[in-house]
Amino acid sequence: MKLIMKFGGTSMAGSEKIRHAASLVAQALRQHHVVAVVSAMDGVTEQLLAIADHAEAGDRSSVEQVLSQVRSAHESTADALGCLAETRELLSRLESLATGIMAVGECTARSRDAVVSFGERMSTRFMAAALGVACGSPARGFDGGDAGIVTNNHFGEADPLMDISLMQVRDRLAPLVEARTPVVVAGFIAQTQSGVMSTIGRGGSDYTATILGAALGADEIHIWSDVDGLMTADPRLVPGARLLSHLTFAEAIEMGKFGAKSMHPRALEPAAEHGIPVRMRNTFKPDNPGTLIGSAVGQPDARRPGETAVRSVPMLKNMAMITVGGAGMIGRPGTAAALFDALAAARINVHMICQSVSEAGISVVVSMAQLDRAKTALERSMRPFIGTRTIHAPATSDTSTSAPVLHGIDVVGNIAIVAPVGSGMRGVPGVVARIFSAVARKNLNIIAIAQGSSELSVCFAVDKDAGPEAVRAVHEEFDSR
Amino acid sequence: MRLFIVGLGVVGKGVLELLDARRAELASHFGVETRLVGVADSKGVALCEDGLAHAEVLGVKRPGAAGVASLPDGRPLASQDDLPEVIAHSGADVLIELGPTQMRSPRPATDRLLAAMGAGLHVIGANKAPLSTAFAALTEAAAVNNVLLRYSATVGAGTPMLTLARAAVMGDTLVGFRAILNGTTNFILSQMRSSGATFDSALAEAQRLGWAEADPSNDVDGWDTAMKTAIIACHAPAIPPGRSISVHDVRTVGIRGVSARDHADAEAQGQVIKLVASFDATTLSARVEPVRVPIGSRLDVPAGGNVLLIDLKHAGELALFGRGAGAHETAAAVLRDLVDIALSAR
Numbered sequence: 001m002k003l004i005m006k007f008g009g010t011s012m013a014g015s016e017k018i019r020h021a022a023s024l025v026a027q028a029l030r031q032h033h034v035v036a037v038v039s040a041m042d043g044v045t046e047q048l049l050a051i052a053d054h055a056e057a058g059d060r061s062s063v064e065q066v067l068s069q070v071r072s073a074h075e076s077t078a079d080a081l082g083c084l085a086e087t088r089e090l091l092s093r094l095e096s097l098a099t100g101i102m103a104v105g106e107c108t109a110r111s112r113d114a115v116v117s118f119g120e121r122m123s124t125r126f127m128a129a130a131l132g133v134a135c136g137s138p139a140r141g142f143d144g145g146d147a148g149i150v151t152n153n154h155f156g157e158a159d160p161l162m163d164i165s166l167m168q169v170r171d172r173l174a175p176l177v178e179a180r181t182p183v184v185v186a187g188f189i190a191q192t193q194s195g196v197m198s199t200i201g202r203g204g205s206d207y208t209a210t211i212l213g214a215a216l217g218a219d220e221i222h223i224w225s226d227v228d229g230l231m232t233a234d235p236r237l238v239p240g241a242r243l244l245s246h247l248t249f250a251e252a253i254e255m256g257k258f259g260a261k262s263m264h265p266r267a268l269e270p271a272a273e274h275g276i277p278v279r280m281r282n283t284f285k286p287d288n289p290g291t292l293i294g295s296a297v298g299q300p301d302a303r304r305p306g307e308t309a310v311r312s313v314p315m316l317k318n319m320a321m322i323t324v325g326g327a328g329m330i331g332r333p334g335t336a337a338a339l340f341d342a343l344a345a346a347r348i349n350v351h352m353i354c355q356s357v358s359e360a361g362i363s364v365v366v367s368m369a370q371l372d373r374a375k376t377a378l379e380r381s382m383r384p385f386i387g388t389r390t391i392h393a394p395a396t397s398d399t400s401t402s403a404p405v406l407h408g409i410d411v412v413g414n415i416a417i418v419a420p421v422g423s424g425m426r427g428v429p430g431v432v433a434r435i436f437s438a439v440a441r442k443n444l445n446i447i448a449i450a451q452g453s454s455e456l457s458v459c460f461a462v463d464k465d466a467g468p469e470a471v472r473a474v475h476e477e478f479d480s481r
Numbered sequence: 482m483r484l485f486i487v488g489l490g491v492v493g494k495g496v497l498e499l500l501d502a503r504r505a506e507l508a509s510h511f512g513v514e515t516r517l518v519g520v521a522d523s524k525g526v527a528l529c530e531d532g533l534a535h536a537e538v539l540g541v542k543r544p545g546a547a548g549v550a551s552l553p554d555g556r557p558l559a560s561q562d563d564l565p566e567v568i569a570h571s572g573a574d575v576l577i578e579l580g581p582t583q584m585r586s587p588r589p590a591t592d593r594l595l596a597a598m599g600a601g602l603h604v605i606g607a608n609k610a611p612l613s614t615a616f617a618a619l620t621e622a623a624a625v626n627n628v629l630l631r632y633s634a635t636v637g638a639g640t641p642m643l644t645l646a647r648a649a650v651m652g653d654t655l656v657g658f659r660a661i662l663n664g665t666t667n668f669i670l671s672q673m674r675s676s677g678a679t680f681d682s683a684l685a686e687a688q689r690l691g692w693a694e695a696d697p698s699n700d701v702d703g704w705d706t707a708m709k710t711a712i713i714a715c716h717a718p719a720i721p722p723g724r725s726i727s728v729h730d731v732r733t734v735g736i737r738g739v740s741a742r743d744h745a746d747a748e749a750q751g752q753v754i755k756l757v758a759s760f761d762a763t764t765l766s767a768r769v770e771p772v773r774v775p776i777g778s779r780l781d782v783p784a785g786g787n788v789l790l791i792d793l794k795h796a797g798e799l800a801l802f803g804r805g806a807g808a809h810e811t812a813a814a815v816l817r818d819l820v821d822i823a824l825s826a827r
């Protein structure tokens with residue numbers, strides 16, 4: 001078999017864990033053709049972003065403080081793994097980059113990408129060193145760009161140029177993989193057409209792994225982390241939550257949208273498109289089979305016999321619902337476009353959208369963390385739509401009399417979104433009714449409802465305190481598994 | 482338009498000659514005026530913003546001359562890996578890529594094309610290797626960089642086979658196509674048939690007359706035809722969107738196994754043996770193999786001829802016959818692409 005084995009930050013946290021991960025790769029290499037993909041050590045990406053921020057703000061002492069944390073963690077790991085010299089070299093390049101940013105007082109998206117790239121670049125050296133020892137033959141380490149992944153110039157969130165990337169990765173890595181050379185590729189980082197370091201943002205190293213898998217025609221892509229796989233619900237909320245042994249790409253993509261510890265939907269795309277199964281596994285319990293995400297035999301989204309309609313009940317907490325309303329919006333073209341443009345411009349992530357039948361209001365659910373920014377953006381851009389009454393009273397020169405019918409922008413904070421997911425919901429009558437009666441029986445008030453476009457999910461908003469109870473109610477009703 | 486030409490062999494020199502011969506016509510008919518700002522051969526490059534004189538370039542590419550590195554603006558190139566950078570920073574508007582077709586190592590040529598497009602140059606390629614191995618990547622690069630990629634010389638040289646193939650599938654449902662696309666094998670098979678020669682002696686004769694190269698594998702093993710088949714299938718397109726087909730997807734059998742005896746058998750039944758490319762749009766399968774065709778049928782083309790037969794569901798069979806190689810024939814296709822780019826980019 002041809003395998004891609006991707007190790008997340010928790011699997012790369014320190015020399016012992018890295019050695020353990022390397023031993024898993026070395027073991028697989030005895031029977032299979034393997035490429036390893038690695039993330040930065042746990043927490044390092046955040047530290048690097050902090051360095052970029054402090055450097056931009058000219059805060060030298062904070063830069064030095066975080067830098068020394070990064071340095072000591074990496075130096076001790078490198079020392080243990082025997083790659084101290086190359087790691088020091090990277091650390092000193094990181095330091096001069098930070099100094100450069102402080103000097104100009106500005107950190108462009110491009111420089112930020114260069115700063116965060118050091119996390120994966122160093123962990124690639126670590127894995128290559130450990131793997132070389134574990135295999136008894138030297139491992140080849142690649143940055144994502146050197147491996148052939150090319151992106152556009154949208155630094156910070158660059159999009160891979162997929163056909164070029166697939167061709168180049170195949171060209172560069174296939175001969176090595178064929179020859180069973182141990183290969184390690186840095187996740188998350190890539191380069192632009194002109195060779196400048198970029199990062200692929202959402203989906204990160206998982207995305208790197210699926211791109212490599214698609215390029216090399218892998219048989220499976222293994223995503224190693226510190227969890228057993230995907231669960232039917234958060235076990236802290238539902239004591240009876242179970243591990244899902246398998247699910248379809250469509251289900252996994254849907255779960256990812258609603259905060260399940262799944263992969264980012266974007267990262268699943270190359271695998272789904274090329275029909276390569278993805279297995280989520282626990283680095284620290286390698287004998288567990290984990291969760292297999294793939295296409296059901298024959299039909300891509302078919303339900304297997306005995307499977308429940310609702311496979312999983314993810315929940316997003318700390319959410320807020322913003323409703324923009326006003327008679328001025330009725331029948332007025334461009335309202336929804338203006339609303340979504342404003343949110344996009346403010347880089348707000350919208351988790352759920354509802355529109356009232358009368359068209360007089362649109363509700364969006366955003367995280368509490370982004371609430372203020374979203375509200376400000378909407379207040380500014382939606383004024384023309386909600387500030388005057390155009391249907392019932394023709395606009396007059398006296399604007400003081402033309403008050404909006406609704407109150408403009410309304411916020412309900414501290415809510416949770418519950419999103420039952422399952423292929424069996426599609427086209428099966430009564431599933432949605434069962435979901436809501438289960439919730440109603442617990443006397444929980446549903447604030448808003450939206451059906452997923454794929455019909456694989458329905459999501460509803462409840463008060464934050466009612467969230468866990470609602471999840472349990474649905475989970476119990478369907479005996480999710 | 483400022484041009485950068487890579488490769489000044491048979492075709493590259495032909496392009497310079499044709500640009501000179503048609504200069505007035507290109508300007509008056511199409512408003513196309515060109516300036517040669519860069520050239521490269523296997524050993525060096527020459528760059529000049531004000532334009533290199535065609536005659537001087539042709540002068541240093543005469544047999545025995547020292548190549549473009551010996552031009553006043555020339556220099557040797559340490560490694561061919563440096564060429565993509567040079568092209569990207571040359572200030573040219575169009576790269577014309579006429580380097581050798583190396584099917585087994587298409588990367589250098591592919592990298593030249595990608596680098597050029599990444600730097601915003603339009604690209605014309607006559608080289609089949611990149612187009613038949615990395616079609617999707619090259620068209621993606623053209624799309625994301627908003628430049629034009631043209632390669633009509635790769636199939637049929639001056640005979641616009643790709644244009645016909647595209648026009649055909651735009652208006653109708655493709656059933657399939659068959660084609661004869663390689664002059665060398667066509668010549669060898671004709672020799673064997675007319676003189677009763679063995680494959681080896683016919684090949685030697687072809688090499689003596691300049692029909693076949695010293696290393697004939699690319700032609701006689703069918704790879705040249707297979708590359709062209711993949712390019713037609715991708716360009717038309719004869720395959721569904723999102724799919725692509727590479728030369729490695731074409732089941733290819735060359736003509737080494739064809740014996741004098743086979744020819745005699747075929748002849749006895751009123752047939753001749755030809756190396757035929759075929760594509761079946763139902764199964765999406767492409768193949769290249771020696772096939773018996775009736776004497777006098779459309780596939781029974783003379784040695785220097787290429788033919789493309791396209792089978793359409795409603796319009797029936799279309800045929801395009803023409804010469805498939807040659808310096809000026811191929812250069813004509815390059816100029817066609819150049820005019821096309823000039824008019825499309827306007």
Ligand SMILES: NC(=O)c1ccc[n+]([C@@H]2O[C@H](COP(=O)([O-])OP(=O)(O)OC[C@H]3O[C@@H](n4cnc5c(N)ncnc54)[C@H](OP(=O)(O)O)[C@@H]3O)[C@@H](O)[C@H]2O)c1
Binds near residue numbers: 521579
């Ligand atoms: N000839 C035809 O009828 C015909 C028809 C259709 C398509 N084509 C295609 O057109 C292309 C050119 O054909 P041709 O007949 O002109 O071939 P050619 O006579 O062999 O010329 C090849 C040219 O490429 C140069 N070259 C070789 N390696 C190079 C490198 N690494 N970097 C830069 N330049 C390099 C050579 O340099 P030197 O001069 O230093 O050797 C030479 O000038 C080929 O891809 C061929 O398949 C040819």
